[in-house]
Amino acid sequence: MENNKELFSQIDNFLKNFSGKRIIISGHINTDFDCLGSILSFYKILKEFYKKDTYVFLERNVYDYVFQKVTERASINVITEDSNIDFNSFDLLVTLDTSDWKRVPEFLRDYTKNLPKLVIDHHGDNERFGDLNIIIPGAAATGVIVYNFAKFIDYNIDKVFAELIYITILGDTGRFAYSNTTKEVFDIVSELCETGIDCSEIYRVLFSNESPIKYKLLSYVLDNMELLLDGKLCLFKLPQSIVEKYNASKSDTEGFVDYTLKLRGVKIGVMAYIYEDKNEVKYSLRAVKGINLRDIVKVFGGGGHPQAAGCRINGAFEETWEKLLKEIKKYV
Numbered sequence: 001m002e003n004n005k006e007l008f009s010q011i012d013n014f015l016k017n018f019s020g021k022r023i024i025i026s027g028h029i030n031t032d033f034d035c036l037g038s039i040l041s042f043y044k045i046l047k048e049f050y051k052k053d054t055y056v057f058l059e060r061n062v063y064d065y066v067f068q069k070v071t072e073r074a075s076i077n078v079i080t081e082d083s084n085i086d087f088n089s090f091d092l093l094v095t096l097d098t099s100d101w102k103r104v105p106e107f108l109r110d111y112t113k114n115l116p117k118l119v120i121d122h123h124g125d126n127e128r129f130g131d132l133n134i135i136i137p138g139a140a141a142t143g144v145i146v147y148n149f150a151k152f153i154d155y156n157i158d159k160v161f162a163e164l165i166y167i168t169i170l171g172d173t174g175r176f177a178y179s180n181t182t183k184e185v186f187d188i189v190s191e192l193c194e195t196g197i198d199c200s201e202i203y204r205v206l207f208s209n210e211s212p213i214k215y216k217l218l219s220y221v222l223d224n225m226e227l228l229l230d231g232k233l234c235l236f237k238l239p240q241s242i243v244e245k246y247n248a249s250k251s252d253t254e255g256f257v258d259y260t261l262k263l264r265g266v267k268i269g270v271m272a273y274i275y276e277d278k279n280e281v282k283y284s285l286r287a288v289k290g291i292n293l294r295d296i297v298k299v300f301g302g303g304g305h306p307q308a309a310g311c312r313i314n315g316a317f318e319e320t321w322e323k324l325l326k327e328i329k330k331y332v
């Protein structure tokens with residue numbers, strides 16, 4: 001935090017000098033808990049501390065039951081494509097946890113491409129598409145950046161805000177399992193607990209609220225996992241048509257790829273989400289410590305973190321997999 005003071009004062013100055021009226025906040029497509037918690041907590045700072053007319057955008061297709069519960073608990077309204085608002089009325093776009101412009105929801109990109117942009121993120125490979133880019137790769141979650149910034153400006157950290165930050169940390173540390181689970185993380189969590197947040201209740205809302213549909217789909221996934229490269233690689237394919245057969249959607253697959261690394265001996269786990277209609281495969285990768293997945297996905301224009309990354313490759317599954325497997329073999 002100490003060495004980030006210069007960065008935090010840049011955010012503070014940027015917002016103090018911002019003379020426009022309306023701000024729109026967005027995260028990335030396939031929104032996850034770090035993304036959700038950081039956009040909602042930053043919304044509170046903009047609204048309460050900087051007194052800005054602020055909106056949070058979430059794509060309709062990701063705004064599911066659990067996300068709705070989280071936003072309800074924080075008493076924050078989010079807008080989607082369907083909201084009755086003039087999307088041309090914004091003066092600034094703030095993105096959090098979003099490593100490149102292509103990952104801003106397409107609907108919003110159309111309306112905000114010419115606006116000034118403030119980019120706050122912890123992805124080391126952030127492409128810096130903002131007018132001000134605050135990128136802190138050492139932060140376990142983007143929410144950690146928001147939290148330290150809140151302390152820097154002396155924002156009144158209440159229980160609601162603390163809960164949102166806790167959600168970002170639970171999400172991006174894999175519930176205190178990944179290598180970014182550090183002393184700083186536990187120090188912050190201990191401070192968050194001082195506001196009276198109910199950790200077990202938050203856990204219940206986030207992780208004990210799965211739909212029966214997701215469970216059925218998970219059973220398909222577990223049934224279809226393949227072990228390759230002497231058990232060091234675990235792959236499962238999930239065609240969009242199967243997901244639809246289960247009446248599920250892409251957001252129901254959140255967390256599935258983590259099951260791959262639970263298997264003994266697996267070093268890299270891969271979910272291949274196959275969009276048959278678009279002739280495209282979305283790959284989600286997870287790896288144990290010591291492997292840098294970014295080296296693998298960057299070949300295909302993807303990105304993420306060393307142990308959790310993703311990319312999209314055009315083509316039918318077989319040809320895309322052949323290319324990806326060739327890269328994976330260089331590292332396992």
Ligand code: 5GP
Binds near residue numbers: 099301310
């Ligand atoms: P997941 O594959 O689980 O959606 O994402 C894992 C991590 O990789 C996240 O930090 C996410 O932002 C990043 N990621 C996933 N897919 C892509 C992609 O296509 N491009 C980039 N730049 N990052 C990705």
Ligand code: MN
Binds near residue numbers: 172
């Ligand atoms: Mn994140």
